[in-house]
Amino acid sequence: MMLICALVGMLLAEETISSVSTILIALIGIALCSGSAAAINQVIDRKADAAMTRTDQRPLPQGELSALHASSFALVIGVAGALILFLYINTLTMILTLASLVGYAFIYTVYLKRATPQNIVIGGLAGAAPPLLGWTAISNTIDPYALLLVLIIFVWTPPHFWALAIYRKEEYAKESIPMLPVTHGVAFTKLQIVLYTIILFIVSVLPYIVLMSGVIYLVSAIILSSIFMYYALKLYFTDDDAVAMKTFNFSIYYIFLIFLALLLDHYLVQ
16 A cells, blocks of 8 residues: 555656656655565564464564564665665655655554553554555655645544554553553543544545645545544444454455546546
């Protein structure tokens, strides 16, 4: 999904596709750095991962890899990705990609994740970067439209992840990870999901308001955001944790489809 968002950023950065090779090379560089960040995260969290059903089948908890092997792998692909972006794309994209890597792998995983129940909100900025990385890979500039795409993912991240956190509350509590449902309770978390979904609804129509996109996107954003709101409200008024997982699952479809709508609008209205 991260690479899809990066790809959309690339395609929206220009009127027509000018270089398929540039797009592919940029995606490879971003993917390698992203993989490095994910590997570092799993090295740091290997003990907690082993105690949680959601993550206990990962290679490190299963003993299929050592921490040294995983760390070496992360270093190699991280350096390779950064070099690819530096040599074949541009320095700005490399810097922003490495900043995202550090933000997720170290600032979020090492500090924020266990420091505050707002970990997902603050740390979500690193996860929201892909469309900006894609945009800069093509334009070598930080465009306001690209930042708007970042804002959509940034606002989407809390209701997306908190729905999962409600479903996995006991596992997070067992590992003393201060996710919002653990520290403030499920009811408060559900309210936050509703409030963030309302904000997301507003933010999702901004591309149309600022003339970045047209009616195709606007209609899509309204429909998708309304469905997301339905799930958020259904979750708020029920005690069935299975609804939390359904909300989480739809949120993944939401971010994919809303970026697809941006892309369709971009090309079909030309």
